[in-house]
Structure formats: structure tokens, C-alpha cells
Amino acid sequence: MSKPPRFARPFSRLLANAAPALIAVEALVLAWEGYAGLSGISPTTLPTPSRVVSQAIEHRGALLENTIPTLGATVFGFAFSLVVAFTFSVLIDFFTPLRRALMPVFVVSQTLPLVAIAPLIVLWFGFGLAPKIMLVALVTFFPMLVALLQGYAATDRDIEALLASMGASRATLFRLARLPSALPYFFAGLRISITYAVVGAIFAEYAGAAKGLGIYMLNAKNNFRPDLVLAAVSVSAVLTLALFGAAMVIERLATPWSQRDKGRRP
Incomplete structure (x- = not known):
């Protein structure tokens, strides 16, 4: 019996790992369909999943038209957040007093309620792309910053001592030792942050x-169309899963040694 192609093995492992979650989601959807269909509840209160899907297909043009701006705000906002998080992580790592000066400010920034901040940012910067980028960055940069700083701190001291004994500068130490050490931590923070990015853009x-x-969603809610609200929620969930999957693919490409180490574990 011939072995499956090498490229098919990761796909089969992915299906095997995802099977329990897919079964759970399917059971939940079937229970929802059965309850909404048999209980006699009004579709304007709780539409069935089949109605949500049919309305999503019927209004696919409007959904696509509104998905593109959300995706643009998410991508640009997350890219800006990534640059800000990396820049501040390097500054804090090179200049230790900055940690005591900036980290309390960053922690406080995460306690600000978006429901109060978002209207103010829109009022100050208008209805364009800028306030959405700022709000996405506000909710996503902190996990990446903390993950990077933890990664720098986890650098093997023996490697740093070896490079220092060879006359490596602080910048060389950072490039050859501290930055590679931080990559697994960074991607862990990236996966956490990317799940908040779409939510931040939608909230903006x-x-x-x-x-x-x-x-x-707001217009559909005001028109008493929960089916369209749920259709838009489903699109946002698919968008989040796609971005999460892209982050995992980038992680595999950027840290192949980490994936090999995972494969050796029992």
C-alpha cells in the first residue's frame, strides 16, 4: 500500500485536529436549527441558521461591499500596531529606564473603555480610515509588546556571553540572539492580537x-433584521479565522526550527 504524498500529511493532521471542534460546531448549529424551527419563535427574534445562510447568499453583494473596508481597516491598523509594538519593544530593551516610564502608560491604555474612547477618536479624526487604524492599534499592540519583551528576556545567557566574548556589539547581540529568541513569543502574541483586530475595526x-x-450590523439591527446581523457576524468570524490561519502560516515559515522541535515531542 503506497504512502500518502508528503504534502498531504500536514493536511490530514490538520483535519484530525480540527475534527472535534467541527463536530461540536455542527452539533450546536443543528440544535439551534431545531429549536428555532420547532419552537415557533419569530424569525425576527431568532432566525434559523439556514435562513442566515440564505440571506447571506442573497445579500452577498452588500456584505462583500462592506467587508472590504473592514478588512482594509483591520490590515492597516494591525500593520501600524505591529510597527509600534516592535519599535517600543526595541527601545525598552535597549534603554531599561524606559520600561519603568512607559509600561505603566501602556497598561493604563488597555484599561480605557472603547465604548467611550471610540466616539471621541471619530469626533477628533473624522470618519475616514485614520480613527479605525488607531482603534485597531489600541486594542492589538499591547499583547505583541509584552510577548516581545518576554522573548527578549528569555534569551539564553550562555549564547549572549559567547557572542560578547567574541566582541559582538549590543546591536549584534540583539540581532543574533535576542530577536531570534523572541520570535516564538512574538507569534504567540500575534495570534492573540489578530483575534482582536477585526473586533476593533468593527467597533470603530x-x-x-x-x-x-x-x-x-448597526443598520440591520435598526431594521429588525437579526438574520442579516448574524450573517455579518459570520463574515467577521470567517475573516478572523482567515487572519489567524495566515498568522500561523507565517509563523511556520519564519520559525521552522520551532516546528521541528514540536514534531520531536512525544
């Missing part, structure tokens, strides 16, 4: 936007 659109999934 709720506060004020011309187009986007957030404003689409």
Missing part, C-alpha cells in the same frame, strides 16, 4: 463610518 465602524461590517 459602530462609532462612525460610511461603510463596513460594523455599520452594516
Whole structure:
């Protein structure tokens, strides 16, 4: 019996790992379909999953039109967040007093309620892309910053001592030892942050936007169309899963040694 192609093995492992979650989701959807269909509850209160899917297909043009601005705000906001997190992590790592000066400020920034901050940012910067980028960055940069700093701190001291004995500068130590050590931590923070990015963009659109999934949900809610609200929620969930999957693919490409170590574990 011939062995399956090498490229098919990771796919089969992925299916095996995802099977329990898929079964659980399917059971939940079937229970929802049965309850909403047999209980006599009004579709304007709780639509069935089949109605949500049919309405999503029927309104696919409007959903796509509003998904593109949300995706753009998510990608640009997350890219800006990534640059900010990496820049501050390097500054804090090179200049230790900055940790005591900046970390309390960053912690406080995470305690600010978005429901109060989002309308103010929209009021100050308008209804364009800028406030959405700022809000996405606000909710996503902190996990990446903390993950990077933990990664730098986890660098093997023996490697640093060896490089220092060879005359390596602080910048060389950072490039050859501290930065590679931080990559697994960084990608862990990246996966956490990416799940918040779409939510941040949608929340910014709720506060004020011309187009986007957030404003689409708001309009559907005001028109008493929970099926369209849930259709938009489903699109945002798929978008989040796609970005999460992209982050995992990038991690595999950027840290192949980490994946080999995982494969050796019993």
C-alpha cells in the first residue's frame, strides 16, 4: 500500500485536529436549527441558521461591499500596531529606564473603555480610515509588546556571553540572539492580537463610518433584521479565522526550527 504524498500529511493532521471542534460546531448549529424551527419563535427574534445562510447568499453583494473596508481597516491598523509594538519593544530593551516610564502608560491604555474612547477618536479624526487604524492599534499592540519583551528576556545567557566574548556589539547581540529568541513569543502574541483586530475595526465602524461590517450590523439591527446581523457576524468570524490561519502560516515559515522541535515531542 503506497504512502500518502508528503504534502498531504500536514493536511490530514490538520483535519484530525480540527475534527472535534467541527463536530461540536455542527452539533450546536443543528440544535439551534431545531429549536428555532420547532419552537415557533419569530424569525425576527431568532432566525434559523439556514435562513442566515440564505440571506447571506442573497445579500452577498452588500456584505462583500462592506467587508472590504473592514478588512482594509483591520490590515492597516494591525500593520501600524505591529510597527509600534516592535519599535517600543526595541527601545525598552535597549534603554531599561524606559520600561519603568512607559509600561505603566501602556497598561493604563488597555484599561480605557472603547465604548467611550471610540466616539471621541471619530469626533477628533473624522470618519475616514485614520480613527479605525488607531482603534485597531489600541486594542492589538499591547499583547505583541509584552510577548516581545518576554522573548527578549528569555534569551539564553550562555549564547549572549559567547557572542560578547567574541566582541559582538549590543546591536549584534540583539540581532543574533535576542530577536531570534523572541520570535516564538512574538507569534504567540500575534495570534492573540489578530483575534482582536477585526473586533476593533468593527467597533470603530459602530462609532462612525460610511461603510463596513460594523455599520452594516448597526443598520440591520435598526431594521429588525437579526438574520442579516448574524450573517455579518459570520463574515467577521470567517475573516478572523482567515487572519489567524495566515498568522500561523507565517509563523511556520519564519520559525521552522520551532516546528521541528514540536514534531520531536512525544
